[in-house]
Amino acid sequence: MALESRSSIKRSFAAVLVLLGLHYVFIVRYGEPYPAVTMPAFTGTNAAPDGSIRWVTVIARVRFADGGTAELLPRDLLAEAPASHRMSIMREQFDVPPEPPAPPPAPSSRGELRRRLFPIERIRYERRFVQYTPPETHEWLRRRLGVLYPDRQPALVTFVWSRQSARVADGSVQRARETIGEYTIALDETAR
Numbered sequence: 046m047a048l049e050s051r052s053s054i055k056r057s058f059a060a061v062l063v064l065l066g067l068h069y070v071f072i073v074r075y076g077e078p079y080p081a082v083t084m085p086a087f088t089g090t091n092a093a094p095d096g097s098i099r100w101v102t103v104i105a106r107v108r109f110a111d112g113g114t115a116e117l118l119p120r121d122l123l124a125e126a127p128a129s130h131r132m133s134i135m136r137e138q139f140d141v142p143p144e145p146p147a148p149p150p151a152p153s154s155r156g157e158l159r160r161r162l163f164p165i166e167r168i169r170y171e172r173r174f175v176q177y178t179p180p181e182t183h184e185w186l187r188r189r190l191g192v193l194y195p196d197r198q199p200a201l202v203t204f205v206w207s208r209q210s211a212r213v214a215d216g217s218v219q220r221a222r223e224t225i226g227e228y229t230i231a232l233d234e235t236a237r
Contacts, residue, residue: 097212101225103135104205107190110198110233122189137168138182139204141226178230187232200233 068082077085092098105117119131126134160167190199206226212219 093210095212097210099208099210101132102207102209103132103139104207105139106203106205107194107199108201108203109194110200113197115194117193121193135204137165138178139228139230141204141206141228183230183232186230190232198233201229201231203227203229 064082068078071078103119105119105122107115107117109115119135120128123131123134186202187199190202204227205224206228208223208225210221
């Protein structure tokens with residue numbers, strides 16, 4: 046009995062080692078999976094070598110049919126989403142399109158399988174090669190702005206992405222902001 050349990054312990058240990066190896070290969074190729082075998086890396090802050098902290102922000106500038114404007118932060122636009130998911134949602138749906146748009150890759154069964162198994166892969170593929178922002182997103186944005194501004198008609202929404210940094214030097218905080226791109230969605234055909 047003791048000999049049998051020792052061999053099963055050794056097999057279990059070997060299986061865990063193989064699983065960990067496959068897990069780390071998966072992380073390198075596809076990113077951190079969920080659920081995961083191990084805890085995420087938690088790589089720390091965005092501190093640069095000069096001691097500054099850098100981050101990316103986005104503001105949604107809404108232009109209405111009457112010519113008025115308003116600015117929204119992700120917390121306002123995505124109030125119903127968990128705070129931890131808002132920037133990821135903004136990047137997936139409203140990030141600056143790649144320039145120039147890449148041609149679609151040659152069809153492969155592996156790529157098709159990934160798009161079928163992981164919905165986010167299908168969305169990324171469609172955004173990159175088919176249509177950058179799907180009509181459902183336009184419709185959701187129109188409805189959400191209708192809730193936030195019930196008496197106004199939104200015409201355009203421009204998502205302004207910025208890279209910001211802050212650094213403490215000589216007892217004061219020095220801030221910098223650089224616009225890194227814009228993405229505009231026309232909600233009213235006359236606004237194009």
